[in-house]
Amino acid sequence: MRLFWAPHTRSLRALWMLEEIGAPYERVLVDLKNGAQHTPAYHAINPMEKVPALQDGDACVAESGAIIAYLAEKFPQTGLAPAIGEATRGRYLQWLFFSSGGIEAAITQKYTKSEMPEGTAGWGSFDKVFNVLEEVLTGSPYLLGDKFSAADVLIAADLHFTINAFKLLEQRPVFASYLERCQSRPAFHRAAKIDADGV
Ligand SMILES: N[C@@H](CCC(=O)N[C@@H](CS)C(=O)NCC(=O)O)C(=O)O
Numbered sequence: 466m467r468l469f470w471a472p473h474t475r476s477l478r479a480l481w482m483l484e485e486i487g488a489p490y491e492r493v494l495v496d497l498k499n500g501a502q503h504t505p506a507y508h509a510i511n512p513m514e515k516v517p518a519l520q521d522g523d524a525c526v527a528e529s530g531a532i533i534a535y536l537a538e539k540f541p542q543t544g545l546a547p548a549i550g551e552a553t554r555g556r557y558l559q560w561l562f563f564s565s566g567g568i569e570a571a572i573t574q575k576y577t578k579s580e581m582p583e584g585t586a587g588w589g590s591f592d593k594v595f596n597v598l599e600e601v602l603t604g605s606p607y608l609l610g611d612k613f614s615a616a617d618v619l620i621a622a623d624l625h626f627t628i629n630a631f632k633l634l635e636q637r638p639v640f641a642s643y644l645e646r647c648q649s650r651p652a653f654h655r656a657a658k659i660d661a662d663g664v
Pocket residue numbers: 473474475476497502514515516517527528529530565
């Protein structure tokens with residue numbers, strides 16, 4: 466497997482997931498500053514010309530949520546996704562899609578200071594998105610209960626960016642302890658080091 470990535474970007478989500486999986490992979494640095502994402506070769510990997518993207522033999526997958534879902538399904542033995550038929554599978558899929566449909570949209574709205582009626586915006590509002598997450602995580606160590614899953618990789622990475630990197634949201638005790646739990650995992654430490662080292 467080859468991960469096309471760049472440091473200090475949404476690639477951290479895929480990096481963290483690959484480190485959770487523990488299978489061998491190669492990192493291919495995409496030099497965003499010099500436009501390496503806009504070459505025909507990279508366009509064939511990800512027509513959106515963004516990172517991250519994963520190549521696995523003949524398969525290519527972009528969109529960090531999709532990469533995470535792909536890896537969880539390819540390596541079921543890691544137990545990072547509830548199997549089809551398990552009751553928690555529904556919520557698992559919900560939180561994976563909530564990352565791009567809810568959190569990404571909400572932070573874009575906040576960042577651009579744009580107004581949108583709550584009933585029209587699929588994510589409701591910035592406050593609603595994060596209040597819902599806070600409600601779910603109150604009294605529950607992880608999104609699906611006691612068990613860490615691939616959905617936590619995605620949502621914890623999103624919270625990390627929203628609170629710590631972009632400072633678009635104030636820290637809340639529930640998010641602080643959730644992030645501490647998720648980010649104390651050795652796989653997160655390895656991914657964060659790769660991200661910081663930039664190689
Ligand atoms: N929805 C995509 C977003 C990816 C994305 O926006 N990547 C940014 C870096 S965080 C990028 O590659 N930007 C470079 C560009 O657009 O030229 C995902 O979740 O993977």
